Amino acid sequence: MDNVVSYPVNRARSNGSVEFQELIELIIERRHQPEDRYEIAAILESMGWNDTRANLAFGVEDVFELAEELWEAIRQRVVYTPFTLPDRLVGLKLALDIFKSFLRGLIFALPMAISVFAMLTLRFSLWSYEKLSIEFATCIAVGTILSFLTVGGFTQAIARRGFFYLFQNYYNMARRITFFFIRYGIVACVIISVLLYFVNLVFNIYPQKMFMIIVLYYFFLSCIWLSVTVMYMLRKELVFTALIVAGIGLVYLMFVILNIPIVLSQLIAVTLVSITGMGLALYYFRKAEQREERGIAPQMTRLSIMIYAIMPYFIYGLLYFAFLYTDRVISWSTDHPWDFDQQYMPYFIWFRGPYELGLDFALLVLMIPLGISEVIVNNLMRDLEISQKSFLGFDYAKMNRLYRAAYVKMLAVSTATAIISAIIVYNAVLYFNVKYLVYAGKPLLPNDTAWFVFVISLIAYAILSIGLMNAVIMFSFSQPGFVNRALAPAFAANVLIGFLLTRWVDYSWGVYGLLIGSVLFTVLTTLSMIKMLGRLDYYLYSAS
Secondary structure, three states, X not given: OXXXXXXXXXXXXHHHOHXXXXXXXXXXXXXXXXXXXXXXXXXXXXXXXXXXXXXXXXXXXXXXXXXXXXXXXXXXXXXXXXXXXXXXXXXXXXXXXXXXXXXXXXXXXXXXXXXXXXXXXXXXXXXXXXXXXXXXXXXXXXXXXHHHHHHHHHHHHHHHHHHHHHOOOOHHHHHHHHHHXXXXXXXXXXXXXXXXXXXXXXXXXXXXXXXXXXXXXXXXXXXXXXXXXXXXXXXXXXXXXXXXXXXXXXXXXXXXXXXXXXXXXXXHHHHHHHHHHHHHHHHHHHHHHOOOOOOOOOOOOOHHHHHHHHHHHHHHHHHXXXXXXXXXXXXXXXXXOOOOOOOOOOOOOOOOHXXXXXXXXXXXXXXXXXXXXXXXXXXXXXXXXXXXXXXXXXXXXXXXXXXXXXXXXHHHHHHHHHHHHHHHHHHHHHHHHHHHHHHHOOXXXXXXXXXXXXXXXXXXXXXXXXXXXXXXXXXXXXXXXXXHHHHHHHHHHHHXXXXXXXXXXXXXXXXXXXXXXHHHHHHHHHHHHHHHHHOHHHHHHHHO
C-alpha cells in the first residue's frame, strides 16, 4: 500500500470546493448548530470519515483539522447569513399602531375612571357610597385591601403563564393553567376567610356583623380581580368595563328604585358581576380554543417547575399591592388624641374618609402614563426585533449603547407625561371642587387633610408611573428579579417612614411613606434598566 503524503492545507481550495460545501450541508443536516469543533469531529466519524479519507479528500492532516475548517466555515455562515428584516411601520400604520397601544393602556384604567365618575354623579359606585357609615366604609375598605393582597400574586401568575401559552396559540393550555391558578386563588380566599374568622373570634377585632360584611366583599371582589386578569389577557378590557357599568346600573336599580339597602344592593351586584366575569372568561377561552390547530397537545408543566418559574411574579404581585395599600393601613390604624376627624379608635383599623378621597382622586394621574408606557414598551420590543437582525454579532456593544441612549429618551417622555398628567388632574379636581360644591352643597375634597393627601399622593403616583414603565420593560425581558429587588426596599421604606410619621406627627403623614417609597422604587428600577441595557445582548439571549 502506498504511503499517503500529508501536505499543508490550502484553505482557499478546500473551502471553495463543491465537495467541502456539500460536507457542510451534511453536517448541518445532522446538527443545525454544532456546539464546537469537537462535536463536528464526532459527526464526521459517525459518517465514516477517518484521517486517511480526510487527507485524501481535502489535504488535511486528520479528522480534527478538517473539523476545525468546517467549524470556522459554519461560524462564518452564521455571522454573515443575511436576515429578512421585518418591515418598519411608517406613516398611517405607525400612527394607528401607536394609537392602539395607547388606547390599550388607557382602557386598562377605564374602570377606575368610571367608578370615580359614578361617585361624582350618583354618589355611589359598585363598592362605595358617599353617605356610608364609617363602620360600613371600614368593612368595604378592609375587604378590598385583603382581596388585592390575596389574589395579587395569582393574577400575576395567570398573566405570565397564560400569555406564555397564548403567544404559541395553545388556547387549551392557556385556559387550563388560568383556571388552575383561579381555583387556587379562590381556595386561598376561603382558607384566609376561615383563619380570619377564628382570629376575630379570639381577639374580637370587629363585631360579627362587620366581619361578615368584610368577608363577603373580600371574597367576591377577589373573584372580580381574577376575572379582570383573564379579560385583560384575552384583550377583552372593554367587556370588563361594560360589566362594571352594568354592576353600577344594577346597584342603581336596587338602591334608588327598589329602595334596597346600599350594602345589600352592592353585595348582590358584586356577586353577579364576579360570577358573570368568570363565566365570560370561560366562554372566551372556549371560543378561542376553536381556532386552535389540532395536533399533539403539549403537556402541563410539572408543578414544582411551574411554581419555581412563576414565583418571582407571584412575589411581585403580593409586594406591589402591599406597597400600594400599606400607607392606608398605617394611617387608618393611628390613634391621636388631637385627631379632630375621629376622637377615638373603636377598632384596630378605622376608615378615614378625607385620606381615602385624596388618594382616590390622585390615582387618576396614572391613566395617561399607563397609555404612554404601553406605546413605549411596544415600540421598544418591535425595534429590538429589527435590531437583532440588523447588527452583526460583533457589534453587540454598539447596539447596547444605542438602546441605552434610546432609554434616556423614553425616560424623558415618561417623565414629561407624568408631569403633564399631574397638572391636568390637579386642575381638573380644582375646577370640579367648586362645581361639586354648587351641585352637592359640599366640595369634592372636604378639608385641608384631603387636599394635603391629594397633592402628596398625586406627586407620588406620578413618580411611581415612571417606575412602573421600567418594571414593564424588565418583565418583557423576563427579569422580575430586578423589579422585586427595587420593590422590596421601596415597600420597607413606605412602612418605616409612614409608621414613624403617623405616630410622631399626624395620621395624614402616612402619605409621605408612599411618596418616599415611590421615589426609591423609580430610582432603583432606573438604575437596573441602565445596567440591563449595558448588557442588552445577554438579556436578549436569556429572554429568548
